Amino acid sequence: MNEFAEAFLNAEIAVAAAPLLWQGVVQTVLLALLTVPLGIAGGVLIALLSTRRSRWVRLPLIAWVDLFRAIPPLVLLVFLYAGLPFAGLDLGAWGAVALGFFLNTGAYYGEILRAGIESVPRGQAEAARALGLRGWQVWSFVVLPQAVRNVLPDLISNTLEVVKLTSIASVVALPELLFQARQVQSVTFNATPIMVAALAYFALLWPVVRLLSRLENRQIAGRR
Amino acid sequence: MSAWDAFVFSFFNGRVAAEYAPKIAEGLVVTIALAGLVVVSGVALGLGLAVLRAFGFRVLNWGIVFAVDLFRALPPLVIIVLIYFGLPSAGIGLSGFMATWLALTLVLMAFAEEIFYGSIAAVPKGQWEAGRALGLRFLPTLFRIVLPQAIRLAVPPLTNRTIAITKGTALGSVVAVSEILGAAQSGMAFSGNPTPLTLGAIAYIVLFLPVVAAGRWVETRFAWRR
Amino acid sequence: MRHTRTLLGALAGALLLGLAGPAVAQGQPPLRCAVDGTFAPHAFPSLQGGVQGFNVDLFREAARRMGRELTVDSASFSGLIPAMNAGRYDFLCAPTTATAERAQNMLFTEGYLYTAFQFGIRRGSQPIRSLDDLRGKAISVNKGSAYDAWAAANADRLGFTVQTYDTQTDAVQAVITGRAYANLGGNTVVRYAATRAPQFVPDLVMTDTRAHWSAPLPLQATALRVQLENALECMKRDGTIARLSQQWFGSAPAEDDAERTVFPGTGVPGLANYDPTPREPRC
Numbered sequence: 001m002n003e004f005a006e007a008f009l010n011a012e013i014a015v016a017a018a019p020l021l022w023q024g025v026v027q028t029v030l031l032a033l034l035t036v037p038l039g040i041a042g043g044v045l046i047a048l049l050s051t052r053r054s055r056w057v058r059l060p061l062i063a064w065v066d067l068f069r070a071i072p073p074l075v076l077l078v079f080l081y082a083g084l085p086f087a088g089l090d091l092g093a094w095g096a097v098a099l100g101f102f103l104n105t106g107a108y109y110g111e112i113l114r115a116g117i118e119s120v121p122r123g124q125a126e127a128a129r130a131l132g133l134r135g136w137q138v139w140s141f142v143v144l145p146q147a148v149r150n151v152l153p154d155l156i157s158n159t160l161e162v163v164k165l166t167s168i169a170s171v172v173a174l175p176e177l178l179f180q181a182r183q184v185q186s187v188t189f190n191a192t193p194i195m196v197a198a199l200a201y202f203a204l205l206w207p208v209v210r211l212l213s214r215l216e217n218r219q220i221a222g223r224r
Numbered sequence: 225m226s227a228w229d230a231f232v233f234s235f236f237n238g239r240v241a242a243e244y245a246p247k248i249a250e251g252l253v254v255t256i257a258l259a260g261l262v263v264v265s266g267v268a269l270g271l272g273l274a275v276l277r278a279f280g281f282r283v284l285n286w287g288i289v290f291a292v293d294l295f296r297a298l299p300p301l302v303i304i305v306l307i308y309f310g311l312p313s314a315g316i317g318l319s320g321f322m323a324t325w326l327a328l329t330l331v332l333m334a335f336a337e338e339i340f341y342g343s344i345a346a347v348p349k350g351q352w353e354a355g356r357a358l359g360l361r362f363l364p365t366l367f368r369i370v371l372p373q374a375i376r377l378a379v380p381p382l383t384n385r386t387i388a389i390t391k392g393t394a395l396g397s398v399v400a401v402s403e404i405l406g407a408a409q410s411g412m413a414f415s416g417n418p419t420p421l422t423l424g425a426i427a428y429i430v431l432f433l434p435v436v437a438a439g440r441w442v443e444t445r446f447a448w449r450r
Numbered sequence: 451m452r453h454t455r456t457l458l459g460a461l462a463g464a465l466l467l468g469l470a471g472p473a474v475a476q477g478q479p480p481l482r483c484a485v486d487g488t489f490a491p492h493a494f495p496s497l498q499g500g501v502q503g504f505n506v507d508l509f510r511e512a513a514r515r516m517g518r519e520l521t522v523d524s525a526s527f528s529g530l531i532p533a534m535n536a537g538r539y540d541f542l543c544a545p546t547t548a549t550a551e552r553a554q555n556m557l558f559t560e561g562y563l564y565t566a567f568q569f570g571i572r573r574g575s576q577p578i579r580s581l582d583d584l585r586g587k588a589i590s591v592n593k594g595s596a597y598d599a600w601a602a603a604n605a606d607r608l609g610f611t612v613q614t615y616d617t618q619t620d621a622v623q624a625v626i627t628g629r630a631y632a633n634l635g636g637n638t639v640v641r642y643a644a645t646r647a648p649q650f651v652p653d654l655v656m657t658d659t660r661a662h663w664s665a666p667l668p669l670q671a672t673a674l675r676v677q678l679e680n681a682l683e684c685m686k687r688d689g690t691i692a693r694l695s696q697q698w699f700g701s702a703p704a705e706d707d708a709e710r711t712v713f714p715g716t717g718v719p720g721l722a723n724y725d726p727t728p729r730e731p732r733c
Contacts (some may be wrong), residue, residue, distance in 0.1 A: 007310065007313030008314075066436045067433065071425060075394050078405065078409065078421065082421065178299070185309065194310060195310065197302060201299060206297050216342055
């Protein structure tokens with residue numbers, strides 16, 4: 001038991017690691033503030049395109065979305081970071097993460113928003129037009145707000161996944177929370193830094209999980 | 225060398241591809257085995273916990289809810305690293321394959337429990353009462369009337385979640401599992417050429433694109449008609 | 451982050467070596483190099499932030515003598531050579547074993563250290579007396595390293611299995627936690643890990659594997675290779691490398707060690723892309 005505490009919750013190492021881990025928390029938050037809006041932007045783009053009737057838009061779009069849902073995000077990230085420079089395109093760690101999340105999480109947000117838009121009755125848009133609203137006004141004031149409300153739990157759930165996913169940026173040496181924890185671990189040969197990082201993730205994300213759990217139960221009940 | 229030739233030389237280099245294709249193929253087998261095990265154990269455990277929770281023992285349910293919250297809040301990569309590098313000091317040394325399997329199983333278990341339990345709760349009260357009226361006890365009502373309906377409700381959300389978590393097998397490359405990504409990275413390091421990574425990406429697409437497409441079909445097929 | 455690292459490194463370098471010689475030239479872009487930042491004592495994180503170690507000090511001083519600034523990135527070793535070939539780095543500051551296979555695809559400076567392959571085992575394990583003792587065991591290596599290549603090539607013949615890890619530290623931890631029987635790495639690294647992790651002990655050295663640790667450059671960078679090698683040779687002559695070696699590895703190198711030997715020509719004698727044209731170091 002003592003050896004266990006020594007290896008998992010070594011106070012001395014936790015204190016020594018604290019400044020680096022705090023830097024990691026800050027980077028993780030910044031990373032989330034970058035990747036979530038990028039993913040949503042990609043998603044809105046996909047959702048708007050998917051309302052087109054033309055088969056020449058819809059089929060390539062489905063292929064695009066499924067392609068980026070099929071490739072594991074870590075593989076995509078490694079490819080963008082380590083592979084693309086061979087084509088003369090060096091994005092750096094931040095650039096590779098930004099593009100990777102735009103492509104991967106954009107596909108997921110896109111699917112969710114598409115379902116949201118489809119859930120808004122056509123009559124809503126028609127009524128708005130009849131009242132004299134322009135096309136973009138119909139979208140931004142009538143359709144999208146209702147669409148977002150209808151799929152809100154899915155949107156929050158996906159956002160939670162995106163924030164968790166930022167941990168893979170450690171693999172391309174972006175100094176976020178997990179990366180810093182692994183750095184300290186490599187100097188101390190001790191799992192305490194990883195344990196502290198895990199606690200930090202849990203403290204940050206547990207409230208979101210609780211909220212979601214409530215929203216989702218309501219949603220499933222409402223699906224019948 | 226033209227730009228196009230340079231591109232082909234880098235990403236679709238026949239010599240490098242021929243050399244590392246067998247390694248990637250071995251990685252593909254590992255990925256498929258790992259993914260299959262995760263799906264079976266994660267969904268089974270999730271269903272088991274959901275049924276257990278339906279019995280309504282308060283203290284037990286607190287434990288289940290906490291475990292579910294925990295594995296929904298932690299990034300899978302963090303769980304894998306913690307199991308692999310942390311648990312040995314508690315006397316439990318799992319291989320990279322086992323650690324990845326366990327970590328992804330726990331994550332899928334958490335999501336599956338949430339979805340199954342939500343679905344059980346969503347089956348109308350009248351169904352329970354009808355079971356009672358027919359003289360069935362709690363267990364037969366649960367297993368023969370409520371669960372079949374709940375599972376049908378659970379299929380669409382569970383399918384997509386399962387696919388997303390199964391792709392996490394790539395994270396095993398961090399703990400020395402020579403699945404597709406691990407094999408591709410080693411190949412890239414030895415050859416100084418990203419073609420093995422191209423092969424790896426293609427292997428994932430071949431493996432998961434049909435699954436994603438099937439998930440799309442399941443979503444529409446099983447959707448509850450209003 | 452990279453800026454603090456650069457700054458700290460520059461400060462450390464200045465303190466260690468004393469400032470003399472040419473000021474940093476204006477107008478030239480900084481040289482970009484990379485290390486595997488979990489490879490103590492050559493390059494490893496400091497808990498105060500930044501990366502430190504023998505190779506960091508070595509190449510900061512070399513760059514200073516070339517009149518250039520230097521940025522040092524830190525990433526997984528398996529990604530470094532591909533990234534250099536792709537143009538992200540001008541050369542690698544990470545200790546890199548000059549092998550015949552690699553020398554086909556990149557340039558090497560002459561070696562600044564000799565490295566030998568050494569095993570490390572868990573304290574209390576049966577020591578390795580010969581390679582035959584490895585039959586049926588698991589060997590852990592750093593992904594993409596020369597040790598990885600050797601292990602992959604000899605696994606079937608000697609009957610062991612290979613575990614490859616993103617970092618050398620993870621490979622050492624695999625031994626400490628009993629997942630692998632032995633770690634195969636460079637002698638300086640294995641010995642250093644043993645000073646930090648009491649359950650890890652250095653074991654068999656493969657004496658026939660002595661090789662140069664040198665800086666790789668892309669195939670076309672012939673001019674930069676001459677400049678870099680010239681700076682390294684000057685640092686051998688005035689005892690700078692020997693001093694760093696003493697500081698980071700804890701023992702002074704012998705007279706015939708690579709730290710004190712200026713090799714003829716440019717590159718690693720005997721390997722591909724070695725240029726035998728005689729060249730006097732200009733310091």
